[in-house]
Amino acid sequence: MVDALHIIRDDGSTDPRLDPELSEEDAVRLYRGMSLQRILDNRMLALQRQGRIGFYGPSLGQEAAIVGAAMAMEPEDWIVPQYREPGAALIRGMPLKELLCQLIGNAEDPVHGRQMPCHYVYRKGNYLSISSPVGTQIPHAVGIAWAMRLRGEPHAVLVFFGDGATSTADFHAAMNFAGVFRTPTVFLCNNNQWAISVPVARQTASATLAQKAPAYGFDGVRVDGMDALAVFRATGDAARRAREGHGPTMIEAVTYRLGPHSSSDDPSRYRDESEVALWRARDPIARYRRYLEHAGWWDDGREARLEQEIGDEITRAIQEAERAPPPAVETLFTDVYAEMPDHLRDQRDAFLAPRGR
Numbered sequence: 001m002v003d004a005l006h007i008i009r010d011d012g013s014t015d016p017r018l019d020p021e022l023s024e025e026d027a028v029r030l031y032r033g034m035s036l037q038r039i040l041d042n043r044m045l046a047l048q049r050q051g052r053i054g055f056y057g058p059s060l061g062q063e064a065a066i067v068g069a070a071m072a073m074e075p076e077d078w079i080v081p082q083y084r085e086p087g088a089a090l091i092r093g094m095p096l097k098e099l100l101c102q103l104i105g106n107a108e109d110p111v112h113g114r115q116m117p118c119h120y121v122y123r124k125g126n127y128l129s130i131s132s133p134v135g136t137q138i139p140h141a142v143g144i145a146w147a148m149r150l151r152g153e154p155h156a157v158l159v160f161f162g163d164g165a166t167s168t169a170d171f172h173a174a175m176n177f178a179g180v181f182r183t184p185t186v187f188l189c190n191n192n193q194w195a196i197s198v199p200v201a202r203q204t205a206s207a208t209l210a211q212k213a214p215a216y217g218f219d220g221v222r223v224d225g226m227d228a229l230a231v232f233r234a235t236g237d238a239a240r241r242a243r244e245g246h247g248p249t250m251i252e253a254v255t256y257r258l259g260p261h262s263s264s265d266d267p268s269r270y271r272d273e274s275e276v277a278l279w280r281a282r283d284p285i286a287r288y289r290r291y292l293e294h295a296g297w298w299d300d301g302r303e304a305r306l307e308q309e310i311g312d313e314i315t316r317a318i319q320e321a322e323r324a325p326p327p328a329v330e331t332l333f334t335d336v337y338a339e340m341p342d343h344l345r346d347q348r349d350a351f352l353a354p355r356g357r
């Protein structure tokens with residue numbers, strides 16, 4: 001593997017030159033965020049198999065690269081997600097029940113069941129709605145960042161995307177624009193080695209994805225995506241530079257998709273279990289726990305309490321979300337235009353009129 005920034009050593013100690021020196025409170029908050037995402041993923045995959053939600057895309061193995069990055073951003077910054085980052089929305093304060101309502105697509109879903117499950121949005125937390133076609137969110141993020149510069153707002157935008165997205169025209173157009181106009185964008189590429197069944201070796205002939213950034217005139221850094229402190233450090237540094245007017249940075253987080261692409265995928269059909277086992281041994285949550293223990297901030301008792309607490313919170317959120325009714329049929333016609341045009345009003349009235357025979 002080409003060298004990548006890492007901070008947490010195998011024994012849980014850290015590289016003193018690079019340690020971001022989190023307080024105990026923040027360090028535990030990061031761990032809680034990663035654990036929540038892991039437990040949520042397993043519960044939601046089970047819920048999908050029971051037919052209670054239609055679809056789910058887990059983040060198993062990528063917890064450090066998602067929650068570590070989100071934690072490094074300030075509340076006024078924007079987060080533009082791909083689709084694998086519920087952990088980032090939750091760090092921003094999205095209530096679990098609201099997330100569950102989106103997965104179910106019920107009346108309390110902020111987008112009234114119009115998006116696919118997993119396509120969360122959390123406006124209050126500056127967390128953008130998901131744009132399904134691969135890579136399309138990247139120019140959106142650059143546009144938001146450019147608008148911030150024009151308005152003189154000293155904030156940054158973090159955009160998540162995968163290794164597969166680096167093959168899209170949108171990625172290249174966005175990187176070019178960001179470089180030329182020096183937009184305050186942090187490009188966070190989660191190189192999880194796979195784009196559904198296509199391995200990263202089939203996406204690019206470059207030795208790394210990070211090395212694409214200098215071609216657009218800015219820095220690309222490669223970090224160990226299984227190391228939450230390394231991701232936190234690199235993202236925090238990039239966001240600070242962006243806010244101070246020094247332009248964009250691309251971060252390649254080298255990680256692995258331990259689970260299926262989504263609940264519709266069976267990875268055993270295209271990849272070897274021995275590869276998965278190799279990466280499972282680098283589990284980002286186990287590694288971060290060793291760091292917490294080394295610092296004297298964690299033990300089996302705290303772990304057991306945390307698991308219980310998160311499990312109960314998820315159970316409560318499922319129960320509450322499942323009580324909400326489906327969206328009312330008339331919501332099919334609302335929110336399409338600011339003012340409903342006549343033809344749509346006619347269609348709505350015809351649709352809602354009692355149907356006699």
Ligand SMILES: Cc1ncc(C[n+]2csc(CCOP(=O)(O)OP(=O)(O)O)c2C)c(N)n1
Pocket residue numbers: 084132133134161162163164165166190192194195196257261
């Ligand atoms: C334009 C487009 N083509 C195909 C798809 C189907 N699709 C959804 S995710 C995905 C793979 C994306 O891989 P990557 O960017 O590496 O992200 P990852 O899923 O690994 O996180 C594909 C092909 C799509 N959503 N949009």
Ligand SMILES: [Mg+2]
Pocket residue numbers: 162163164190191192193194195196
């Ligand atoms: Mg991928």
